[in-house]
Amino acid sequence: MAKKEYAFYPGCSSQLKASASNYLTSVNSMCEKLDVKLTEIPDWNCCGASVGYAEGGELPRLAINARNFALAETHLPGQDIVATCAACWLGSRETKERLDHTSQLMKETNEALAAAGLNYKGDVNIRHMVEVLIEDIGYDGIKKPVVKPLEGLKFAGYIGCQTNRPFGIAGESFENPKYLDQMVETLGGEAMTSYDQKVTCCGGALAFSEPEKSQKQIKDIIESAYDSGAQMLVTPCPLCQANTEVYQSEINKKYGTKFNMPVLYYSQLMTVAYGGSIKEAGLDGQLIRAEALEKICGK
Amino acid sequence: MTTANQNAVERYRNNFLKEVEANVEEGDMVKMCMQCGVCAGSCPLGPHWEHSPQKIFMMIRAGKREEVLSSDSMWMCTSCYNCIVRCPRQLPITHIMHGLANYAHRLGLAPKGQPTREFGTLFWNNLVKKGRVNELTLTIGHYFKDGIAAGIKTGLAMQAVGLGMVKAKRLNPMEIFGGHAVKDLKGFHAMVAKAQEIEAKKKGFTA
Amino acid sequence: MADKFAAYICSGCGIGDAMKVPQLEAIAKKEGKMAVVKSHHFLCNAEGVQMIKDDIANEEVTHICIAACSRRAKTEAFQFDGVAMSRANLREGVLWVVAAGKEHDEVRQEMAADYVRMGCAEVKKMKQPAGNVKESSSKRILVVGGGMSGMTAALEIADTGYEVVLVEKSGALGGMAANLWKRQPFKAPYAEAQDTGVAAMVARIAATPAIKVHLNSTIGDTSGAPGRFIIQVAQESGAVVEETVGAIVQATGFSTYDMAKLPELGGGQANVVDQAGLEALAKKANGGAIKRADGKEVKSVVFVQCAGQRDDTGTHLSYCSGHCCGTSIKQATYFKDQNPDIDTVIMYQDLRVPGMGEDFYRSAQQKGVIFSKSKASKVTGGDSCNVTFKDLILDEENNISADLVVLATGQVPNAGVDLEAWNPIVTAAEGGNEEAKVQRDAMRTTSVLKLNYRQGPDVPQFKHGFADSHFICFPYETRRTGIYAAGPVRRPMDILQSTDDATGAALKAIQAVENAAVGRAAHPRSGDLSFPTARLEGCTQCKRCTVECPFGAIDEDERRFPKFNEERCRRCGTCMGACPVRVISFENYSVDTVGSQVKAVSVPEEDEEKPRILVLACENDAYPALDMAGLARMTYSAFVRVIPVRCLGSVNTIWITDAMNSGYDGVMMMGCKKGDEYQCHFVKGSELAHYRMSKIGDTLKQLGLEPERVQTTEVAITDNARVVKMINDYVAELEKLGPSPMKGFG
């Protein structure tokens, strides 16, 4: 298989020792096994996420995303930009759409970029790692390197919002996307297809500003996962991962629940199935340890 | 009343819809709403809205400027995009809500102490400072938004979580002294400043 | 050529296995008196059909009875020119509905035998309708009304090669549409108001020799019938021109609901106009800024939808005029297209722009027209108008001021005289009531068509004064043959629908003149060449036929005898059913064709405990329902004998009394739904039957019979399961009653 190369946009949360550093770790191991080469966009900056709107306004948010595009165009010409973070992907894609459709905004954006000595020509292509896996590698490609099938492990595929709406993964439905389930099955695990909260919002950035409201959301998400018979949650989004994992203890305090469900990234599952170590899979980065998976690594 | 707000009132007299079309992100789509209410029913935080999106659109058409801009409803948006994908008129509702919130914020009409307003501001300033988000300072800044006492309180409440994150190498105490940043900070800041300047001019903000 | 009768009995589809066909043949020969009797194992296939054709050709057979499947089946196969034909229903009517098994062989055979007897008896009384080709029949078509619908009809008729007489009461063609600045879009992309096209149509009409136009003219009098209507065209000058036409399209359009009736909405006050008023202002502005009557440029306008419409209090119009939402949208864009800064608000409760109108709605929103779901309660006119309304979304009372307020009032049809009101007055007038005579004459002056019909001067109205058809599948099934309403006179509608409607009416008018020329019936018995004749020497001038004819086909001549206008007749036979002295009949459907079937049935003696029930079933709904019961292999009592009738209205009470006299135990009549939402395609057939039967109670008593022995029921075509239950329950009921005391005396 020829090496596939992409311009990598890890995003703030996936940096070293950041909240999704374990995501980064596992993505790197996963890509190694799949012979995918990721080259970080040099000097990339934050996407502004969604909540940046309050102070950021429209054009500044477009500009900071365009800055990443411009850098990618210059330093990694011809390579698709690949984001692992849902917010980074969405922020970038929205910026691209907006600039493609409104020449006025494109003009103003480049005016701003000029101040940083940059210019965006408008021909980057933005993709999420999940798209790369499904479209470029394919499920067969994902299956090939499997050496330790995740036999007997039950996962609820929690997709969340921003990898699903408004763009979503080609061929998937907004209300019932199936790709995580299919990945889990491909890796030999068992997908809880009856899980009915897979696209429920975790509260996103409001986890900080409106904890009660978003923790109610998270409660439903975890509860339904238990109801479906899952042992673990798997997700493609760092914010979803953080919110659903970090606040379980809080929710237990508030609602007297006994939640203790590991929340993992698809990339961690793959790394484990590919024979990676606990460390390579970033399993040591779990607040709620995924013993069942660690056991497989130990095998 | 901020001068920006004054100007807006002057310029649009009683036609709030025109004002929104000109100054609010995607505001020119507000007029296309047909009041079906699918957005109102699709929002995860729906129960916490005083006015649903579709109702806000009607209020805009009805010229209820103060009521809309001082409302904290838009601030409930979690950016889940359910409303966008279901809207039969394809209104970019999420963005309009963000736009309205930002506009109200810029005019100084947004509710004081609205937590998301404050967190959002904190977040933006944090990312602009270094070009990348510093999760530690962000978190601390957030906990201490209501002053030391409250900060320590929430801080302690979340201590377990915090320590857990540190233990899991997903939160770095050292970040408090610097941490991740873009190398060309100068250029980055110049760019952001420029963008803000253009936008302010366009929308009549006195930046 | 002498009549020669033949019966053909099919033994296919299992008939031969379940019934003794040779015995049936014998019956056809002996009792049915058929000259030729043959059976075939597969009568409907090429060979069987050829056998029949050969007999017609070589044996000079003129009348045939096919004893096989239902008259509704294998119609392609059993289609023979120049012969009269009856069908005895041995398959759907016997084989499929009588329970299987030996124990039922006897009753099954008896049933089949009776149907063969009945088929033979019927065909003996039948004549092959000759038809009635007119040497001189007019194929010109009168169009009344020169608006959009009338002009469309006229042009479409002319384009099809027929001559048109177009009568318009005003001094110019164009009607309401001529007063519009623009019309709603009627073609993709449905985004912009379009030119009305009136001028072009007027020019085309002027350039079409086949269209003769009478302006400033009305209809002074209409007499005759399809193919020979005599029209007196009354001109303004007082002069009268006579025109002969074959059919009529009534496109007399609508008037706007009078704003003055809406004082609470500012009707009559300054700067409050209706949609027509706004069109006038827009025409005046001619694309420039629209100004009010006082010359002030309009900077803000509010449209109030459903003004005096959709009113359930009984004060104003209860219906919706359909076009008004689209019209207000169009009018709002008049302002927006001229100056986007003009505030335009449309207050609606349900925005009704069906179909592609949705694109027009979007386009207006795009232009900044503000739509507000709210109900206006009060409008005041003046220099600054004010509208008090409840915003139904924001759930609050509010008010708004505007330079101009437009009320979307409704369409009121120009349909002429309401016959519901006319009939009692005429009856009174005929009774010699002088006041009524005055009323009648006054009323007649308000008539549009001034028909010289026994049943009134205009076409019957359906609902809210609109001259619409009663049927969903058949919008052109009118109650006056050869006269077709088109456009808003028959239903509230916009221009797009009107032009479609007028084109359809044009076709029906053309069909009507072609039918009239050869004596062919119009829908629903289209193609029927039979027509009613009366032996006037027997007539008692009771007028029942003239009064009860649902289509106003029968007038009274100077001697008060019924005067049949065959071209107006729809061949339902209601007159035949009405006639107490039984002098009215069709060649192939008469008191005898049915009566002889009733008598042909062999009624068992009392001790045999085999009741006989006569079922007279409407051929359109009840008879198919019975067929379908057979098709579904549901079983019902073998004691019934079913005779299909054109309509229960054609049922003459003599058939009932004959049946009872000959010892039947009961008679069951199956007709269509009656009442306001009647299903009867001959309007009142079912209702008349119920009425008539309610009257024969006395006759039954004289015969010493219980009234329960005669039942009149309503059956829908979907009732195959229900009809089986009805029959079986009725048989059970009659068995309780015991056998008819008349048995043996018949």
Add this chain to the structure above:
Amino acid sequence: MTASIATGQTILVVGGGISGMTAALEAAECGKQVILVEKTPVLGGRTARLYRYFPKMCHPTCGLEINLRRLKQNRNVRIMTMTEVSAVSGSRGNYTVTLKVAPRFVNENCTACGKCGEAVTAEVPNPWNYGLDKLKAAYLPHNMAYPQRYVIDPSIVGTPEGEKAKAACPVGAVDLEMKEETVTISAGAVVWATGWRPYDAAKIQPYGYGRFKNVITSLEFERLADPQGPTGGKILRPGDGKEAKNVAFIQCAGSRDENHLRHCSRICCMASLKQTQYVREAFGAEGKSTVYYIDIRAIDRFEDFYQMVQKDATVSFVKSKVARIAENKANGNPILHGVNTEGYHRYAIEHDLVVLAVGMEPEITGVKLPDDVILDSSNFIEGSKDQGMFGAGAAASPLDVNRAVQSATAASLHAIQVVRKNASTEAA
């Protein structure tokens, strides 16, 4: 059949629903030669599968019976079922049309005696009931099927089941050797009366059609209410056969929606109002109907019907486009989530059954039409540039039955005008 049978004076009508039958009959009753082609084995189209019509609540099969009788006795119409148009060439007054005739595997000898149906055991989904039930693979499509002739489902041809059917037929009507035929005819004018099809409800994801058994379409509901339907007219929900007494009707399911159909399908409001009366008919005061709507489009005198339904205590109205449907796993009831926008009232209401008032899309969508045909933004047929082909009924616009018949009658006259010109030129 050869081209000689049809000439430039022949009118081709495509589609045997009420619009096609009307166009064909009106022309034929004006003395014109007509060829009526229908894709399915029977005439009648969509309307024949409705239980009742609004606003009269009468039965469509009543009008069907009249139209069939008109057809049976009119020799100007040649009917071809199981036939589709595969190509049209030529121009106004002189078209050459290629027809594809699918094998029925039953010839005109068939007397509909039913022996083949009795012999066969294999079953296929019943197309007449939208697959809500099954019927024998040798079948008469329905009680009023015309032509009244059986159909052998292709799935049993070449199997022992097929042979059973053949063996059972006493008149040699079963012909398993039948092949698809291609026929070429000429016609002066073409009327496209190809009708409509329901928008694919599964595409309206938040409503879970296909995921939740008790969410059905308005057309399926017609079959449930019809005595000739799969439940014999009992309103039993597909999930568990339980009586559906509390029914939700969701308007604009696909219509007025730029994610689905841009246009308003016109009939759905009235159809749902009508169907609330089915619920009343079935359960009386115990029935409960709730209509979720954006605007109730009961135009002209349909308004009377709306007002009548509004007065019906068993029917309530909620001004709201339902946001999403969830399923109560315990009892299979759909739960509707949304907001009543008249004053902003949030709801989460449970019903026994949800009926989606699905929109109309032209059946022609996806069919290769002659380039000359003009379509609007929703693919409804406006006509042809050469003005020799015409759209009629629901193929031309989303129309109710009454207006479809108006439209078809008008199209019929336009077709007559074309062939008439031919006649005069040919005579000259």
